[in-house]
Amino acid sequence: MSENPFTGYTGRILTEDGVYSQSEVGLANRNSGNLLETLALDITPIGLHYLLIHFDVPLIDESTHRLDFSGAFDAPYKLGLDEIRALPQVTLPVTLECAGNSRSGISPRAHSMPWMYEAVGTSEWTGTPLKPLIERARPRGDAVDIAFFGTDYGYDKGVGHHYGRSLTLDQISELDVMLVHSMNGQPLLPQHGAPLRLIVPGWYGMASVKWLGRIEALTKAFDGFQQVQTYRFRDSYEDPGRPMTTMRVKSLMVPPGVPDWGSRKRYLEPGPVTLVGRAWSGGGVPVTRVEVEFDGSWCEARLEQQTGHYTWTRWSCDWQASPGEHVLRCRATDANGAVQPLDPPWDVAGFANNSAQKVQVFVGQR
Numbered sequence: 001m002s003e004n005p006f007t008g009y010t011g012r013i014l015t016e017d018g019v020y021s022q023s024e025v026g027l028a029n030r031n032s033g034n035l036l037e038t039l040a041l042d043i044t045p046i047g048l049h050y051l052l053i054h055f056d057v058p059l060i061d062e063s064t065h066r067l068d069f070s071g072a073f074d075a076p077y078k079l080g081l082d083e084i085r086a087l088p089q090v091t092l093p094v095t096l097e098c099a100g101n102s103r104s105g106i107s108p109r110a111h112s113m114p115w116m117y118e119a120v121g122t123s124e125w126t127g128t129p130l131k132p133l134i135e136r137a138r139p140r141g142d143a144v145d146i147a148f149f150g151t152d153y154g155y156d157k158g159v160g161h162h163y164g165r166s167l168t169l170d171q172i173s174e175l176d177v178m179l180v181h182s183m184n185g186q187p188l189l190p191q192h193g194a195p196l197r198l199i200v201p202g203w204y205g206m207a208s209v210k211w212l213g214r215i216e217a218l219t220k221a222f223d224g225f226q227q228v229q230t231y232r233f234r235d236s237y238e239d240p241g242r243p244m245t246t247m248r249v250k251s252l253m254v255p256p257g258v259p260d261w262g263s264r265k266r267y268l269e270p271g272p273v274t275l276v277g278r279a280w281s282g283g284g285v286p287v288t289r290v291e292v293e294f295d296g297s298w299c300e301a302r303l304e305q306q307t308g309h310y311t312w313t314r315w316s317c318d319w320q321a322s323p324g325e326h327v328l329r330c331r332a333t334d335a336n337g338a339v340q341p342l343d344p345p346w347d348v349a350g351f352a353n354n355s356a357q358k359v360q361v362f363v364g365q366r
Helices: 022-030 036-040 081-085 131-137 169-174
Strands: 066-071 077-080 090-097 120-129 145-156 159-168 178-183 197-199 212-218 250-253 266-268 271-280 287-294 297-300 313-321 324-334 357-363
Touching: 036 250, 036 271, 066 131, 077 081, 077 131, 081 178, 090 197, 120 131, 131 169, 131 212, 145 169, 159 169, 250 287, 250 324, 250 357, 271 287, 271 324, 287 313, 297 313, 313 324
Parallel strands: 066 212, 266 357
Antiparallel strands: 066 077, 090 120, 120 178, 145 159, 145 212, 178 197, 250 271, 271 313, 287 297, 287 324, 324 357
């Protein structure tokens, strides 16, 4: 293409809370969230794991696909899928959450994918550790960043680019980053990054680059669009922002009872109810406490054993449901003392909103 037909926008697109534009509905039709009722499962079924796809899904022939290690490496090389599968294999359960999850709860909200609570899921990812592969390529002494590029390409705010993110050499050494080819015991599906993707445990999902085609060692900090122009915490549109990394502490509950089709409000009969849900935090930090609010009073929930270093924790709490309308909330605390807030933390793009979930419930008469 000889010229860029997309001028994009340089400022804010005005939005109205609770009212979504045709373009936002289009994004919601392309992407999908987990169903909250499946929070009862330790592992999210493949077809229910959330999806955020920036551009088009590349349809890649895995028999000819090669992962290219290039740039400031002393020993650059390429790997095919059979070679990757022949390397030492690891299966790691990891909870991933989209950085934009719960964006619709921010006011005024940003114009983007209108996530509510559903952009989170836990899968068992199979592949090989990344660190030995980087060491094999032998980064030069002046290498400071390792950039990861997907084969997907498109425009955002008028900037054409392959989706790309980076990690420092120190981060690669400290994190259990994986080169992944399978999900829940099955080869990756096209929408989940087939045939090869990155998984960065404990970080928001934007770091786990899909459809991975190239790993490049850089002698200066990576300045790709998805690294410096988005996925940053900004207090204003002029703020250059701060990078997003580990997930904030958060909890969700399985909505009790049965739903109303349109509003998703809940109905149940009066009597004893056991509420269940999941809680998680970033960087492998465990959740130490979950509380549930019933009509202004907070109740301590029971926590089960975490099933993996980077997975969510199941919680449960008993409630004596009485007739009338109720709003239920849950909040988590992690081992670092971080507490899930009741009100949304402000961010220009609505990133990392970990405020307490609200579930509206109507309990019938006896």
